Amino acid sequence: MTSAPTRRTCPLLLVLLLLGLLVTGCSAPADTGRYSVTLITQQHHVVDERQILVGDTVVAGGTVVVAEDAEHRGSLTVLAGEVRISGRVAGDLTVLGGTAALTGTAEITGDVAAAGGALTREPGTMVRGSVTEEPGPATVLERSRRSRAPAERALWSLAGVAVMAGLAWLAARLAPRPLHRTAAAATAFPVISGALGTLVLIAALPLVASMIFTLFLIPVAGIVLLGLGAITVYGLLAAGRALGDRILHRLGRTWSTPRAAALGTAVLVAALQVIGLVPVVGAVVTAAVLVTAVGAVLLTRFGLRPYTPPDDGTDDGTDDGGAREAGV
Amino acid sequence: MVAIRSAGDRAGDGAPMRSRVPGGGWVPWFGVGLFVAAASAGYFYNLTFVQLGLVDLGTRVIGLPEERIARSMALLAGLTLLVAMGTGLVMHHRRWSEVFELKLRLLAVVVVLQTALTAVAPQLRSEAGLLVWIVVASIGLGLGVPSLFGLTCDLVPTRHRGAVAAVVTSAAFLPAAVFSSDWRIEQFAAQLLWLMVPGAVGLVVLAFAPWTVTARLAEQHHLPRYGTGRFVRHRARSRGWPGRAFTLALVLMFGVYFIDSLGFLRIVDTPVYIGSAWHSSDPATLWAIGATHVLAAVLAGILYPALGQRVLLGWIFGLFALVQLNYVLHALTTPELPAPLGMPLLYAVAVSIYTVLNFALWADFSTPATIARNAALGVGVSGWLATFLSTALSIGWAAAELPFAAHLRAVAAISLLLFSVTVLLFVLPDRRRAEEEEPA
Numbered sequence: 001m002t003s004a005p006t007r008r009t010c011p012l013l014l015v016l017l018l019l020g021l022l023v024t025g026c027s028a029p030a031d032t033g034r035y036s037v038t039l040i041t042q043q044h045h046v047v048d049e050r051q052i053l054v055g056d057t058v059v060a061g062g063t064v065v066v067a068e069d070a071e072h073r074g075s076l077t078v079l080a081g082e083v084r085i086s087g088r089v090a091g092d093l094t095v096l097g098g099t100a101a102l103t104g105t106a107e108i109t110g111d112v113a114a115a116g117g118a119l120t121r122e123p124g125t126m127v128r129g130s131v132t133e134e135p136g137p138a139t140v141l142e143r144s145r146r147s148r149a150p151a152e153r154a155l156w157s158l159a160g161v162a163v164m165a166g167l168a169w170l171a172a173r174l175a176p177r178p179l180h181r182t183a184a185a186a187t188a189f190p191v192i193s194g195a196l197g198t199l200v201l202i203a204a205l206p207l208v209a210s211m212i213f214t215l216f217l218i219p220v221a222g223i224v225l226l227g228l229g230a231i232t233v234y235g236l237l238a239a240g241r242a243l244g245d246r247i248l249h250r251l252g253r254t255w256s257t258p259r260a261a262a263l264g265t266a267v268l269v270a271a272l273q274v275i276g277l278v279p280v281v282g283a284v285v286t287a288a289v290l291v292t293a294v295g296a297v298l299l300t301r302f303g304l305r306p307y308t309p310p311d312d313g314t315d316d317g318t319d320d321g322g323a324r325e326a327g328v
Numbered sequence: 329m330v331a332i333r334s335a336g337d338r339a340g341d342g343a344p345m346r347s348r349v350p351g352g353g354w355v356p357w358f359g360v361g362l363f364v365a366a367a368s369a370g371y372f373y374n375l376t377f378v379q380l381g382l383v384d385l386g387t388r389v390i391g392l393p394e395e396r397i398a399r400s401m402a403l404l405a406g407l408t409l410l411v412a413m414g415t416g417l418v419m420h421h422r423r424w425s426e427v428f429e430l431k432l433r434l435l436a437v438v439v440v441l442q443t444a445l446t447a448v449a450p451q452l453r454s455e456a457g458l459l460v461w462i463v464v465a466s467i468g469l470g471l472g473v474p475s476l477f478g479l480t481c482d483l484v485p486t487r488h489r490g491a492v493a494a495v496v497t498s499a500a501f502l503p504a505a506v507f508s509s510d511w512r513i514e515q516f517a518a519q520l521l522w523l524m525v526p527g528a529v530g531l532v533v534l535a536f537a538p539w540t541v542t543a544r545l546a547e548q549h550h551l552p553r554y555g556t557g558r559f560v561r562h563r564a565r566s567r568g569w570p571g572r573a574f575t576l577a578l579v580l581m582f583g584v585y586f587i588d589s590l591g592f593l594r595i596v597d598t599p600v601y602i603g604s605a606w607h608s609s610d611p612a613t614l615w616a617i618g619a620t621h622v623l624a625a626v627l628a629g630i631l632y633p634a635l636g637q638r639v640l641l642g643w644i645f646g647l648f649a650l651v652q653l654n655y656v657l658h659a660l661t662t663p664e665l666p667a668p669l670g671m672p673l674l675y676a677v678a679v680s681i682y683t684v685l686n687f688a689l690w691a692d693f694s695t696p697a698t699i700a701r702n703a704a705l706g707v708g709v710s711g712w713l714a715t716f717l718s719t720a721l722s723i724g725w726a727a728a729e730l731p732f733a734a735h736l737r738a739v740a741a742i743s744l745l746l747f748s749v750t751v752l753l754f755v756l757p758d759r760r761r762a763e764e765e766e767p768a
Binding site: 039041042060061189191192195196198199202203205206207209210213214309310 | 558624626627630631633634635636643646647650651653654657661662670674677
């Protein structure tokens with residue numbers, strides 16, 4: 001038999017692990033403009049002739065100059081700001097933003113990769129590894145936003161609907177009770193679910209941004225984003241399950257739970273895609289559904305327990321003389 | 329005049345008279361409106377006149393150095409704490425906690441006193457005058473704590489305390505953010521006197537003249553839906569110490585106020601952060617902060633009855649840690665750039681949530697017999713003691729010339745520590761619940 005302490009050990013350890021990583025993120029020295037190993041964020045920095053700078057460098061602002069006959073032993077990553085290399089870089093050069101200029105005397109022993117930002121190379125620049133220039137994330141995003149042909153859009157929408165319906169069928173077949181509990185929370189307590197979901201999303205954005213800013217917590221930020229995505233998808237499946245039940249009830253039909261969940265999820269996702277085409281209203285409705293779904297998943301802890309408000313019975317006029325839920 | 333009777337004169341201990349009070353009509357709504365008006369006006373007064381106006385009075389008008397102002401503010405917080413706790417304990421032992429008329433009259437006297445002090449404050453020109461003002465104001469504020477918060481059990485139904493607290497928080501923070509960007513004592517006094525003079529007159533008339541409505545409001549706490557808070561577990565021992573959960577809430581709420589005060593004291597002194605946020609000249613920024621306060625208060629009002637208090641406190645500590653880490657990261661990496669608006673907005677979310685908790689929590693640990701003591705302890709220790717200690721610590725850190733980033737990093741570390749404590753308290757098994765789950 002699983003006792004209460006055992007059930008709680010795993011989440012406790014997980015929370016402590018995440019907390020430890022977060023605390024690590026704020027333990028850096030407080031020198032202005034320099035963070036962790038070498039993060040350049042502002043001002044003008046020069047590696048002079050015959051000087052050697054050891055270690056990786058990330059440029060997120062300001063200016064960095066590697067002079068002729070100077071050496072940078074380590075990889076150089078440019079996120080923003082300006083880098084001018086006339087000397088030797090014993091490592092890779094990656095340009096994700098800002099500008100990087102290689103003069104005729106520059107030598108890069110590793111690979112040069114540019115995906116966003118501006119990379120210029122004067123004749124005579126020596127790159128021992130490969131040179132790759134790809135469009136940046138912003139360009140890729142911009143391309144993805146370009147209007148597709150209606151048939152292509154419909155195909156993508158149908159694919160989304162089919163994938164979500166398949167996931168709903170799978171979830172309802174493998175673990176029907178958790179999905180039912182989550183669906184019950186979303187339908188019986190939509191306001192509470194929505195409020196909790198809104199609060200989670202309000203906190204998640206700065207949390208992820210802070211983690212990304214620390215650089216070495218980027219993997220944790222990825223985990224957080226994946227977790228949020230999983231919560232959102234599971235919440236939509238649960239909402240779809242509730243919708244499927246209602247549709248079938250209206251139609252007077254009886255289907256198995258997995259099929260009902262698949263039907264409801266397909267209708268929900270398709271409806272959201274259609275409503276999303278309407279400006280403002282589409283965004284509001286989609287946001288409301290998403291935050292309610294997220295909140296319901298968290299209220300029931302992925303459906304592991306049913307949600308009941310702690311103060312149920314407060315207003316019933318009874319006077320039991322004690323033994324009320326402490327609520328803590 | 330309505331005669332003030334002690335609770336024991338009515339029906340004896342532990343024998344509430346439910347049948348005497350009709351439940352419907354406009355009177356309950358009037359009661360809620362009265363509480364919202366008094367609480368939001370009082371909090372608005374504290375947020376603007378006391379926290380910001382007195383600093384302006386001391387530095388700009390009287391010309392005192394910042395350290396002396398900080399000492400005066402610490403004196404105000406310490407004295408208010410003592411008066412609030414003393415008043416709460418006296419009301420508890422004399423069984424005045426259940427007497428609605430007494431609490432209302434005390435509140436009316438406090439509002440009249442504070443109105444007079446507000447009118448006088450801009451005329452002060454010496455440090456001695458400021459100190460006398462602070463002593464008198466501390467007495468008023470201290471008397472106000474148990475009387476105002478003690479009215480919760482008479483005026484606000486238990487089930488709706490979260491929602492009412494959300495309205496109070498919104499009504500205090502929205503105008504404080506939007507209409508009080510000029511932090512001069514004269515401006516604050518002019519604004520507040522328009523509000524306080526009619527309020528004081530109305531409250532005195534309501535409290536000291538015989539009215540049917542006050543007589544009906546005075547009986548409301550006997551109704552089952554009023555009076556006893558949702559966290560009260562043993563009404564038979566209702567006059568004793570409210571229990572371990574109350575102590576824990578007291579410590580955690582003290583932590584919330586402490587880290588908020590300690591962090592904000594430094595942010596408010598840093599022009600790059602305050603100028604682009606609470607003290608901005610851009611109305612859009614001020615409205616964004618005000619609207620965020622309202623949104624967060626609404627969320628907290630919904631979640632207060634729906635979640636356990638440890639979960640909510642965990643949220644608050646987590647949000648405070650996050651916002652202070654954001655300030656630290658900004659100070660370390662791009663101090664020359666203006667701070668993103670998201671930072672003060674996140675701060676507003678955290679502040680609104682704990683303010684909602686503050687207005688509902690102490691009443692929910694109380695019965696009418698204990699609310700004056702519990703509210704005085706709760707608000708006194710969590711609010712005023714935290715302010716006193718954080719101000720004192722801030723003076724010490726300023727004397728040690730602690731850099732901004734180091735200051736806020738320390739605050740973030742305390743926030744994370746308290747967040748860990750609340751998470752542990754939440755995740756670790758509840759002994760009582762575990763016992764219930766064990767097979768017989």
